[in-house]
Amino acid sequence: MDFRLTEEQQELRNAVRDYLAGEHGPEVLRRRDAQREPDDAVWSGLVGMGLAGLLVPEAQGGLGLGLIEAALVAVELGRANVSEPIADTALIAAPLLSPAEQEKVAAGTLKIALAHPINPWIADLGTADLLYTSGGTTVPPVAKALTGIDPLRSLFAPVFSTEDDNLLNRAALISAAQMLGGAEAMLAISTEYAKTREQFGQAIGSFQAIKHHLATVAVKVEFARPVVLRAAYAAEHGHARTAVAISHAKVAATDAAMLAAETAIQVHGAMGYTYEVDLHFWMKRAWALAGAWGDRAFHLRRIEAAVIGRGMTIGPDTVFASELNNA
Amino acid sequence: MDLTYTPEQQVFRAEVRAWMAANVPKTPLKTLEGQEGFEQHVAWERTLAEGNWGMVTWPEAYGGRGLDLIRWLIFEEEYWRAGAPLRANQNGIFLLGPTIMEYGTDEQKARFLTPMASGEKMWAQAWSEPNAGSDMAAIRSRAVRDGDHYVISGQKTWSSRAAFADWCFGLFRTEEGSKRHKGLSFILLPLDTPGVTIRPIRQLHGETGFAEIFFDEVRVPVENRIAGEGEGWNVAMATAGFERGLMLRSPARFQAMAARLVDLYRAHAATASTQAHEAVLQAWMDAEAYALNTYSVAATVMAGGHIGAEASLNKIFWSEMDRAAHRAAMSLLGASAELAQLPDGGPNIWQEGYIFSLSGPIYAGSNEIQRNIIAERLLGLPR
Numbered sequence: 001m002d003f004r005l006t007e008e009q010q011e012l013r014n015a016v017r018d019y020l021a022g023e024h025g026p027e028v029l030r031r032r033d034a035q036r037e038p039d040d041a042v043w044s045g046l047v048g049m050g051l052a053g054l055l056v057p058e059a060q061g062g063l064g065l066g067l068i069e070a071a072l073v074a075v076e077l078g079r080a081n082v083s084e085p086i087a088d089t090a091l092i093a094a095p096l097l098s099p100a101e102q103e104k105v106a107a108g109t110l111k112i113a114l115a116h117p118i119n120p121w122i123a124d125l126g127t128a129d130l131l132y133t134s135g136g137t138t139v140p141p142v143a144k145a146l147t148g149i150d151p152l153r154s155l156f157a158p159v160f161s162t163e164d165d166n167l168l169n170r171a172a173l174i175s176a177a178q179m180l181g182g183a184e185a186m187l188a189i190s191t192e193y194a195k196t197r198e199q200f201g202q203a204i205g206s207f208q209a210i211k212h213h214l215a216t217v218a219v220k221v222e223f224a225r226p227v228v229l230r231a232a233y234a235a236e237h238g239h240a241r242t243a244v245a246i247s248h249a250k251v252a253a254t255d256a257a258m259l260a261a262e263t264a265i266q267v268h269g270a271m272g273y274t275y276e277v278d279l280h281f282w283m284k285r286a287w288a289l290a291g292a293w294g295d296r297a298f299h300l301r302r303i304e305a306a307v308i309g310r311g312m313t314i315g316p317d318t319v320f321a322s323e324l325n326n327a
Numbered sequence: 328m329d330l331t332y333t334p335e336q337q338v339f340r341a342e343v344r345a346w347m348a349a350n351v352p353k354t355p356l357k358t359l360e361g362q363e364g365f366e367q368h369v370a371w372e373r374t375l376a377e378g379n380w381g382m383v384t385w386p387e388a389y390g391g392r393g394l395d396l397i398r399w400l401i402f403e404e405e406y407w408r409a410g411a412p413l414r415a416n417q418n419g420i421f422l423l424g425p426t427i428m429e430y431g432t433d434e435q436k437a438r439f440l441t442p443m444a445s446g447e448k449m450w451a452q453a454w455s456e457p458n459a460g461s462d463m464a465a466i467r468s469r470a471v472r473d474g475d476h477y478v479i480s481g482q483k484t485w486s487s488r489a490a491f492a493d494w495c496f497g498l499f500r501t502e503e504g505s506k507r508h509k510g511l512s513f514i515l516l517p518l519d520t521p522g523v524t525i526r527p528i529r530q531l532h533g534e535t536g537f538a539e540i541f542f543d544e545v546r547v548p549v550e551n552r553i554a555g556e557g558e559g560w561n562v563a564m565a566t567a568g569f570e571r572g573l574m575l576r577s578p579a580r581f582q583a584m585a586a587r588l589v590d591l592y593r594a595h596a597a598t599a600s601t602q603a604h605e606a607v608l609q610a611w612m613d614a615e616a617y618a619l620n621t622y623s624v625a626a627t628v629m630a631g632g633h634i635g636a637e638a639s640l641n642k643i644f645w646s647e648m649d650r651a652a653h654r655a656a657m658s659l660l661g662a663s664a665e666l667a668q669l670p671d672g673g674p675n676i677w678q679e680g681y682i683f684s685l686s687g688p689i690y691a692g693s694n695e696i697q698r699n700i701i702a703e704r705l706l707g708l709p710r
Binding site: 001002003004005006009068187191194195202203205206208210211212214215216218219222223224225226227229230233237248251252300303304307308311313319320 | 328329330331332333336397404582586589592593596604605607608611612613615616617618619620622623625626627630637640643644695697698699701702703705706707708709710
């Protein structure tokens with residue numbers, strides 16, 4: 001039992017964090033927002049970091065890593081609010097593709113959009129090379145473009161009909177990790193703002209009311225993190241309780257991200273309600289991902305079915321159990 | 328990351344489970360906030376000690392088993408899974424014990440730790456003073472040096488279990504005219520020392536687990552002081568850290584509570600409100616999250632890491648989880664929530680638990696104080 005990241009995992013996380021902090025600041029988000037189109041330079045940079053091939057086997061030119069690493073990278077993508085379809089393509093779809101497709105993903109020449117009945121809309125279909133559904137990949141259908149809350153995430157109304165829990169679970173996990181990273185970023189942005197913004201002759205962060213708002217967010221974030229990591233671990237190791245762990249992660253990360261977003265607005269005052277500060281990009285991504293891949297009600301129902309319906313045990317010797325007694 | 332238990336850890340779990348199954352009292356004990364219940368709990372502490380389970384993380388020399396934190400978590404999981412009672416000596420074993428371990432002399436360790444682990448000496452805390460709760464440094468009780476003794480005068484209040492315990496530990500002003508956190512010393516004394524008067528305070532539920540302690544020229548040997556004269560504040564801060572952190576509030580206790588809450592929900596599903604329904608799921612998720620976080624922190628500490636202000640995150644989480652879960656239980660019980668005995672004949676543990684849970688956000692440093700600590704020390708906001 002060792003609930004810590006390995007040195008390799010920490011190095012990967014730090015390398016991605018440093019890279020994104022340097023190359024993917026708010027100016028990228030603003031440029032992307034003005035253009036409303038994918039940014040080839042950003043995509044090349046992510047591919048150059050090896051992120052496209054993170055989960056692709058080494059034989060296909062990838063790094064051959066697993067879901068824990070994917071979750072760690074997703075947290076960083078969320079922190080930097082990356083908008084290229086890297087999470088969908090590389091972290092969710094890649095292991096589900098054919099070797100030939102994986103090779104192209106690792107090389108950065110194949111972008112994937114994802115379709116599942118849980119989502120009424122498909123993200124980034126317009127720029128995808130292939131659409132993944134439970135039956136495999138197909139050519140993206142012609143679809144109607146919609147306007148969503150997040151200006152950096154394009155949505156399309158599609159036509160399909162099959163269920164795929166594996167896809168749903170992978171995607172819910174990765175979006176939970178992205179929201180965790182986003183929540184951390186919003187807490188950091190708000191904290192920084194509270195240190196510099198002055199009212200009544202002093203930094204607003206010295207006021208107890210502001211402190212308590214931010215501390216409450218810190219608690220929510222801190223206790224969502226191990227839940228997300230445990231879900232990644234359970235998925236990686238094929239635990240029978242993976243679906244519930246992922247639903248828990250999605251709920252915990254969503255709650256943390258929503259609270260972080262609402263608190264961030266409050267701390268920023270009227271500035272938070274403008275395009276002048278960069279906060280809105282993270283906030284809108286949180287709102288978008290909160291409803292994607294199963295909303296809170298959907299995941300609560302999955303938890304309820306296991307906990308109240310099937311009597312899933314808690315605690316003693318089940319925290320990391322690989323088997324669910326009554327599954 | 329390796330989230331599996333080793334074969335040795337599994338064997339240990341089986342050993343604890345077997346012992347608990349054979350020894351945990353079959354009928355629930357009365358509340359430890361009352362005299363009779365406290366004595367039942369003391370008897371349980373001694374039974375535990377006979378099995379050498381008094382304080383499993385302590386060195387064997389002091390009545391422990393020298394277990395690491397992961398095994399401590401496993402022990403706790405089996406303890407609460409078996410429905411074992413609250414630890415009546417928690418002021419001693421979880422707060423003072425670790426403090427003596429860190430700041431005490433070898434002689435003090437030998438003198439105090441073993442009888443603490445065995446339940447032979449039960450401890451109360453004597454920290455708060457009238458008009459000084461969250462403002463812990465506002466201490467007026469003084470200990471004046473007289474040869475190899477201190478002469479203590481003053482008053483403490485909100486002293487949990489002082490009416491029933493054998494000893495107390497507290498902060499006293501040893502430097503005349505000193506202010507705030509300076510000039511304080513951390514001193515231990517038996518509650519039957521001449522000059523000590525205890526006045527029980529009746530709590531919300533009618534029991535007298537609280538008390539005021541009056542000191543009228545109480546003579547205490549200097550060797551009962553932990554760490555140097557005037558260094559009491561730092562020692563007390565370490566004790567407060569233990570109180571908020573890992574050891575006092577083990578996750579398994581809340582996991583066991585969440586499991587009971589799920590059972591309660593099943594019995595009342597037909598009449599449950601949507602809010603109660605969601606609160607039950609939230610309690611389940613929070614108990615899991617708390618356990619996962621504790622495993623994560625334990626792994627970090629075992630690898631040489633240190634927890635500081637992070638304990639404040641912990642304290643807010645468990646205290647608010649506890650209150651919300653008990654509130655949900657009271658809602659599920661509906662009109663029966665007000666009864667002391669439930670219609671099925673059992674004691675209304677949810678009512679007692681709800682009342683106790685209300686104190687969680689207050690004691691061990693109010694949650695408002697914890698939020699200040701998080702904001703200032705973890706987030707770096709200005710004072």
